[in-house]
Amino acid sequence: MAVPRARLLELMKAQCQLFSTTFNPERVRTGNKILRQRLRGPALAAYYPRKGPDLLDLQREVDDLGLLVDNDEADDRLEHIAALKLRGKSAPKKKKGPSTESKHK
Amino acid sequence: MSMFRSKKFDLGCFANVKTIRDHSKRKAFEAFEPERQALRYVIRNTTLPARTRAIAQLQLAGTHCYTRSTQIRNRCLMGGKGRGILRDFKLSRFNFRLQALAGNIPGVKKASW
Numbered sequence: 001m002a003v004p005r006a007r008l009l010e011l012m013k014a015q016c017q018l019f020s021t022t023f024n025p026e027r028v029r030t031g032n033k034i035l036r037q038r039l040r041g042p043a044l045a046a047y048y049p050r051k052g053p054d055l056l057d058l059q060r061e062v063d064d065l066g067l068l069v070d071n072d073e074a075d076d077r078l079e080h081i082a083a084l085k086l087r088g089k090s091a092p093k094k095k096k097g098p099s100t101e102s103k104h105k
Numbered sequence: 106m107s108m109f110r111s112k113k114f115d116l117g118c119f120a121n122v123k124t125i126r127d128h129s130k131r132k133a134f135e136a137f138e139p140e141r142q143a144l145r146y147v148i149r150n151t152t153l154p155a156r157t158r159a160i161a162q163l164q165l166a167g168t169h170c171y172t173r174s175t176q177i178r179n180r181c182l183m184g185g186k187g188r189g190i191l192r193d194f195k196l197s198r199f200n201f202r203l204q205a206l207a208g209n210i211p212g213v214k215k216a217s218w
Binding site: 029039041044052 | 115131134136138149150152174
């Protein structure tokens with residue numbers, strides 16, 4: 001015994017109402033698939049570890065208290081640069097102000 | 106692109122221009138993802154007028170390339186290399202080998218039988 005299509009549709013509609021799903025007998029593409037997708041951005045953006053506080057940040061924090069943070073690495077670097085400067089081997093001075101000629105033309 | 110780069114350096118791993126660029130792309134993608142998904146929804150929704158969908162298509166095509174997920178590439182956290190990356194460890198195969206042999210990666214040991 002064949003059931004008429006209209007009756008089947010009614011059943012489907014009732015089903016959809018009952019279980020609060022979308023009634024879409026023509027199978028029209030509504031793009032709901034896109035809305036169901038989860039956002040991938042937060043997971044992708046968390047790939048690289050972020051920079052935590054370092055000794056320079058600590059120095060900045062305690063500057064008001066008049067404290068000095070012992071930063072061996074930075075001291076070594078500054079010492080090295082000072083030595084280079086004495087020998088005239090350091091980096092040239094930065095230009096002051098914006099240059100008149102633009103590189104990107 | 107420089108407008109997507111963070112004003113303050115915020116990478117806590119090996120950084121060269123390529124990793125910084127990739128990081129900027131990831132953050133740009135994260136910021137624009139809801140907008141992209143909305144446009145994609147409008148485009149795929151056949152119940153909307155064709156004109157609206159066409160405009161959405163043009164808008165999506167006109168977004169900056171940094172907001173696309175296809176621009177993102179996993180890079181090595183220790184050397185910035187872009188090829189031969191083991192996804193589970195975020196390391197290139199050679200850096201992975203060095204770290205594994207040094208015992209820095211828990212649960213990984215050289216196979217021998």
